[in-house]
Amino acid sequence: MTRYSYPLFAATLVCLLSLSTLARTQAPHLSIKQDAPKTYTVIKGDTLWDISSLYLDSPWLWPRLWQVNPSIENPHLIYPGDKLNLVWRNGQPMLSLKPMVQLSPKVRKEPKKAISTVREELVLPYLQSDRLIEADELKMAERVVGASNGSRYLTGTNQLYISGQHTISHQHIDSRWGIYREMSTFDVDDKKVVALKKVAEGKIISVHDDLSALKITTQHQEIMAGDVALNDLDRDSALISTTFYPQPATTEGVVEILGSLEGSQYVGLHGVVIVSAGNEQGLVQGSMYELYQAGATSTIEKNQFQLPSSLVGHLMIIRPYSQYSLALVTQAVAPVGVGLELRTPLETVDK
Structure with missing residues (x-):
């Protein structure tokens, strides 16, 4: 290779490496559940979490599925009577919305209320x-x-x-x-x-x-x-809004569970804990974490092995403060408490 062709080679190599990195970091095809309905009409009592769970194994990936209108102030609001349609665009699944028919002011005496993210009695x-x-x-x-x-x-x-x-x-x-x-x-x-x-x-x-x-x-x-x-x-x-939407947390650094509100050592499903991050670390209502239990160590013939951590639940931020937050346990297969590892759900992996 001559010294005159080296710059071109180097530029080409950098370009290929960049494309390779981009390919690894781009989100793959969003996987829809096999039994997901093609259309669904929202009824009173539904929650955004329930509807997202109808279509996705990872409900926090809702923003990737939901076809929002950026001109609407809060594009994630969905109301009873709205009809959701599962469509495909450029090979990607999306949910589009056909709003409920608006009644005249004389017939509708009370403004309609958007469905909440999770059951209101769990968070209010x-x-x-x-x-x-x-x-x-x-x-x-x-x-x-x-x-x-x-x-x-x-x-x-x-x-x-x-x-x-x-x-x-x-x-x-x-x-x-x-x-x-x-x-x-x-x-x-x-x-x-x-x-x-x-x-x-x-x-x-x-x-x-x-x-x-x-x-x-x-x-x-x-x-x-x-x-x-x-x-x-x-x-x-x-x-104190209940109309936020689930999304992967975007915080950097270590985030820990500090304990429960009432001081108990553990909580279960739908329990609330305090975590060591808030608005200043980028958390908002609906930010999601995965909870992992550290794997045990095993010694075989003087060789020590560290077993992989196991997924034991999920947390949703329901009320962020400046540097700490209240979080709801939305899924749990083991008691949730201090010592569990909080990881940001990866949008690049459909579980």
Whole structure:
């Protein structure tokens, strides 16, 4: 080979290597279940996870199957009555949508509601009633002082007092407060995060020196002096949506299970755990992880072997915070807890 032809050879080699790398990283043909329906009409009670599972063994690959309209604000919304059609374009399967027939305003008195990603009863308690808060912020929070009768355990009480002077507003949302119980504490990097469980809701009705009277509007369990009182006005309504869609997580680095909300060692199917990544690491509602149990080691004639890890379940992020998140166990064949390995599902592999 002459020195004059070497640059051409090198450029050709680089091009071939690039094409080879691209071929390895491109997603292969999306595999559809053999018994997947050609058409499906959405009914009340369906979830996006259920429908995706009708067509795919890996429901988090939904974005690759669903033919979305980029001009629609939330193109993944599907409603009861919508008709889904399985079509093929350029050799790839896709689901197209024929929307339900719109009724006149006189006939339809209530706006239609999109189906949720998973059953609402599995996620709403954690989206609406539980929250995570950093320990330093918790130190600044108001506390339940008690009721006028001096009782420490407040059950069925109509009014109690919390510390601090707070604004009385005629708009319910401005004066909405939640009463929370501290459940467990976790270490996230150099911070401590506390899991809180909501036990009651109320609104400010009067102010007395350094106290504020709170009228209880909803009570889930007994209230105790010392419980945390937080103004729920700052809760981000976007975080309590149930119409997000499943997708592979895109975080980099190690993500770990920190524990369960209530401090138990393990949870099962539909249990909720806390993981060590959030919005800042790229997680959104619907981000999915695979859960793996590390394989055991085996010694044969002085030779030690590390057995492969085994897939034991899947996690779906249901409420991301800045650096940590709540995640729902959507599939599990073993108890889920600290020590399992979280892996991002590979879109290049159809299981």
